[in-house]
Amino acid sequence: MRIFTLVAVGIVTAGVMVGPSNYACAQILITCAEEGQTCYLPFPWLTVSYGKSGGLATRSGVSSVQCADSTSGFDRDPLVGQPKTCTFVWRDASTVFKRCALEGQTCEITSNKLVRFGDANTNVWVYGSFGLPFACTRSVFGDPIVSTPKECQVMEY
Secondary structure: OOOOEEOOOOEEEOOEEEOOOOEOOOOEEEEEEEOOOEEEOOOOOOOEEEEEOOEEEEEOOOOEEEOOOOOOOOOOOOOOOOOOEEEEEEOOOOOEEEEEEEOOOEEOOOOOEEEEEEEOOOOEEEEEEEOOOEEOOHHHHOOOOOOOOOEEEEEEO
16 A cells, blocks of 8 residues: 555656556556555455565465564565565556546545556556555655646556
8 A cells, every 4th residue: 555666667767657548568566565554455366575675475365464474464574674565566468447536535445456646648657556445645655747636546357
């Protein structure tokens, strides 16, 4: 439920993706939770990683997981004493997104969804994963494109 980092394929600039407005055309590394928070996965077959560069623990087959080294999270702490995050990689280049809220409104979702926040006209987005209704705001996502009205779009599947 945090800010999202993009990795590799496509045109990537400063943590945002540029591509067709209704399709995710890049392999995207989604940071779904900070340590101690819950990571919501849009599909249970995705593998979630806990840690950071230099050490990761992984888990799959869950729809949500505590981003922690406990019985409700991962079986080990890959980097003792260092702050960690939970991430997963999204690789589907044909993903279609549909608007769920304008900036400042609430996106009313009731199950785990991949979400993006940004501007459809310039096609600049940041991504996240949510399992509950959330505010479509810069305070939740950061500001991928300053001085431009934004919206939240949810992945359709």
